[in-house]
Amino acid sequence: MVRTFLARGLLIGLLAGLIAGAFAFAFGEPRVDHAIALEEAAAQAGAPDPDAGTAEHGHAEAAEHGHGEDAVVSRPVQKAGLFLATGLYGLAVGGVFALVFAGLRGRVGPRSDGRLAVAAAGTAFTAIILVPFVKYPANPPAVGDPDTINSRTLLYVVMILVGLAATAIAVATARRVEGGPWARWTAAAVAFLVPVVAAWWLLPAVNEVPEGFPATLLWEFRLASIGTQLVFWTAFGVLFGWASDRAERRAAAHPLVAAPS
Template structure:
C-alpha cells in the first residue's frame, strides 16, 4: 500500500474517530454522568459523617480540598468530558486506521468495509472488553487511593496481554486456514484465544480492594454498564463511518458507459 494511501486512510480514521467521539460523548453525558454524580454524592456523604470525628483538622482538610477544586463539576461534566472523549476518539481512530492498513488483504479476502468492521470489533474486544472483564472500571472518588498504582499497572498489563493474544490468534487462524478452511480455522483460533484469556484471568492477581467498602452496588453496576456502553458506541460508530470512507477511497465507483455504446451497431444501409 502506497504511503499516500496510508496517509489518506489515517486522515479518514481520525475523522471517523471524531464522529464516533461525538456520539460517545452524547452517550457518556446521558448515561455516564448520573452514576458519577451519585458516586461523588456518596463520597461527600461519607466525608460529612467522618468530619465530626476528625475535629478541626478534618474541617481544615475539607476547606483545603474545596480550595484546590479549580474546575467546577459542571465544567468537568460538559467541556471537560467532551474534550477528553473527542481527543480519545481521534487518537484511537488514527491508530485503528493504521491497523486497518496493515490488516487489509492479510486476514482474508474481505472488502475495505468488512475489514474496517473486523478491525473495530477486534480493537474493542482486545483493548477494552477483555481487560474490562478482569479489571472493571471504577467511579471517581470511590477507588482506594492506596491501590491506584497497582490497579493502573494491572489494567495496562491486561491490555498488552490481550492485544498480544489477539494477534497470536489471527496468526494461528491464518496458518490453519489452508488445512481446516477459513470457518474452522477461525473457530479454532477463537477458542484458543478464549482459553488463553481464561488462563490469564486465573493467574493474574485479583483487584478486590479497588472499591471502598460500603459503596452502593447499584451505583457501581450502573457506572460499569455505562462505561461499557460508551466504548461499544465509540467502536461501532467508528467501524461504520471509517468502513464507508475507506470503501469509497479504495474501491472507487466505476463510471457507467454511455447507453449508446452498449447498443449493437446498426447494419449499414
C-alpha cells in the first residue's frame, strides 16, 4: 500500500510541478527579466571611468554579476531549466507527502482519503510556505546582500521549523479538546497562531531592498512567487485527493481484487 501511495505521489508531484512551472514561466519570469535588467543597468552605471585605466576591470566585474546572454548559464537556458527545477521539486515533495499521508491515513484528519489529501496539502502549504513567506518573502535579483545569504537562509529554515512545530501543536490540541468541530477548530487555530506570531515578532527583520528599486516590481515578483507555490499545492492536493478517492471507491467495489498482498 505504501508503494502505491509513493508511486501516486511521485507521478502527481511531477505533474503539479510542471503546472507550477508553467505559472512561474508566465508570471514570474518577466519580473525576473525586469529585475535583471535593473541590476545590470546599475552595474554599468557604477562601472569605473574607462579614462581612468580601469575599464577592463569594470567590464569584467559587470560580466561576473550579469545574468544575460554572457552569464555562465544564459537566460534562455535558465528559463528552460525552470521546468526541470519545478519538476524535481514536485517529485521530492510528492514522495515525502505520500509517505506522510500513508502514516496519517486512518489516524488523524478526515476519514476520506480525498479529503485527507486536500487537508494535508493545505496544511503543508500553510506551515512550510506561507508561514516563512510572511516574515521573509522572496526577493528578485538585485535585491539582497550576498554577504547575508547564510543568515537569511538560516532564518527562513527556522520559520519553516516553527510552522511545522505549530502544526503539530495545533493537531495535538484539537485532539484533546472536547466539544464540537467549532471548539476543536478554534482551539487548533489559536494553538497554531501563538507560536507563529511570536516567531514573526521575535525573529529579526530582513530589509535589503536597495533604494530606488521599483515597489511595483517587488510586489509583483513576490505575488508570482507565492502564486507559484499556491498553484503547485492546490494542483497537487486536488489531484492526489481525486486519485485517492478513485482508488478508495475501486477498492470498495472490488475488495478482493484491490486488497494488497
